[in-house]
Amino acid sequence: MxxxxxxxxxxxxxxxxxxxxxxxxxxxxxxxxxxxxxxxxxxxxxxxxxxxxxxxxxxxxxxxxxxxxxxxxxxxxxxxxxxxxxxxxxxxxxxxxxxxxxxxxxxxxxxxxxxxxxxxxxxxxxxxxxxxxxxxxxxxxxxxxxxxxxxxxxxxxxxxxxxxxxxxxxxxxVQLEFLDPAAEEGEGGGAMFPTGNLVDDLEVPGVGTFRATLINAGIPTIFLEAEALGYMGTELQEAINGDAQALARFETIRAHGAVRMGLVASVEDAARRQHTPKVAFVAPPRGYTSSSGKAVQAADIDLLVRALSMGKLHHAMMGTAAVAIGTAAAIPGTLVNLAAGGGSRTAVRFGHPSGTLRVGAEATLVDGQWSVTKAIMSRSxxxxxxxxxxxxxxxx
CATH class of the missing domain: 3.10.310.10 (Diaminopimelate Epimerase; Chain A, domain 1)
Structure with missing residues (x-):
């Protein structure tokens, strides 16, 4: 033939x-x-x-x-x-x-x-x-x-x-500026916080109820507290990706969070939307050894963040999720901001599985609504x- x-x-x-x-x-x-x-x-x-x-x-x-x-x-x-x-x-x-x-x-x-x-x-x-x-x-x-x-x-x-x-x-x-990174077109009604809250109680049937910050900035992201999930925030890839039960739990949380954010109509629809939203968990600073063997000191970071992409723990941090981290950190009262110690801030350095990353964001409160003019980070x-x-x- x-x-x-x-x-x-x-x-x-x-x-x-x-x-x-x-x-x-x-x-x-x-x-x-x-x-x-x-x-x-x-x-x-x-x-x-x-x-x-x-x-x-x-x-x-x-x-x-x-x-x-x-x-x-x-x-x-x-x-x-x-x-x-x-x-x-x-x-x-x-x-x-x-x-x-x-x-x-x-x-x-x-x-x-x-x-x-x-x-x-x-x-x-x-x-x-x-x-x-x-x-x-x-x-x-x-x-x-x-x-x-x-x-x-x-x-x-x-x-x-x-x-x-x-x-x-x-x-x-290469320095990148993400201008007006919040309220993506067509996402969750165009709001940075689609539920109107800085922190929600996200009910996940069969799994539990978790405090969550649901934010559209850089990329739609569901932020959870590491402790509530049974983690410390210092985990490397194998600790999560080698645990099929944990991955299934994260996917269930992601699906219910997607519905709560207005990104999909049902949890079943989330399976056809794998790239967004992301799921991440945060914790206060703690020292750990990165995947390369580099020691990360608690004094060198503001908080710990671990994020999942396409169903697996990311080896470092997605750039769009870093924008979400910087934005949420700049807004007092979010779980990201609280993990970093609370208060006002224009930049954070967070620890991820491969090391650390600094991201800045400029947030302002206008007529009761938070807005972010830009987020800044350097890559290569x-x-x-x-x-x-x-x-x-x-x-x-």
């Missing part, structure tokens, strides 16, 4: 923050995949190597974790005041599903660099040396991200001495490989 040959598509494999993904220019995708729909999803699934019942993504570019099963599409912006539009797809590993419901804060750090190197910015907008400010329209959630990309000799500078816990080697620092990004990805011609 005749077999359809493979086709090749221009692509770049990049690390952004503590994630990796395959980046495409919209114009380079096959025509059928240049618009949202089944063809686009099928193409990205095949590129990444999903669905894979073995859970390894051997026949694709994915790395068999939520941090490495990602795809990005970038195009010249149709939005006034922006350089590029950025669309993020979280590709399920063992299911035929691409989740477009949220952003990836880590890969956001690579979008500006990719846009510059791919010719998506007018050369006159790129300085010979210095910082190129790239205004990015995050199309998944309808928000603006401003990336400050270092430029040397007219090209993106990728090497440097900026160290990021969860990333082995130093690189150039680097091209790992560029050229073409190949997929069977009938894969989409």
């Amino acid at each position: 005749a077999h359809v040959p493979q086709i090749k598509i221009p692509a770049t494999y990049m690390r952004g923050g503590t994630s990796k993904g395959v980046f495409f220019r919209l114009q380079d995708l096959p025509a059928a995949a240049q618009v949202p729909g089944a063809a686009r999803d099928a193409l990205l699934l095949r590129v990444i190597g999903s669905p894979d019942p073995y859970g390894k993504q051997i026949d694709g570019m994915g790395g068999a974790t939520s941090s490495t099963s990602k795809a990005v599409i970038v195009a010249p912006s149709t939005r006034p005041g922006h350089h590029v539009d950025y669309l993020f797809g979280q590709v399920a590993i063992d299911k035929p599903f691409v989740d477009w419901s949220g952003n990836c804060g880590n890969l956001s750090a690579a979008v500006g660099s990719f846009a510059i190197a791919s010719g998506l910015l007018d050369p006159s907008q790129v300085p010979r040396d210095g910082i190129c400010v790239v205004r990015i329209w995050q199309a998944n959630i309808g928000k603006t991200i401003v990336a400050h990309v270092p430029i040397t000799d007219g090209a993106v500078q990728e090497t440097g001495d900026f160290e990021l816990d969860g990333v082995t080697f130093p690189a150039a620092e 990004a680097r091209v790992l490989m560029e050229g073409f990805v190949r997929v069977p011609g009938d894969a989409f």
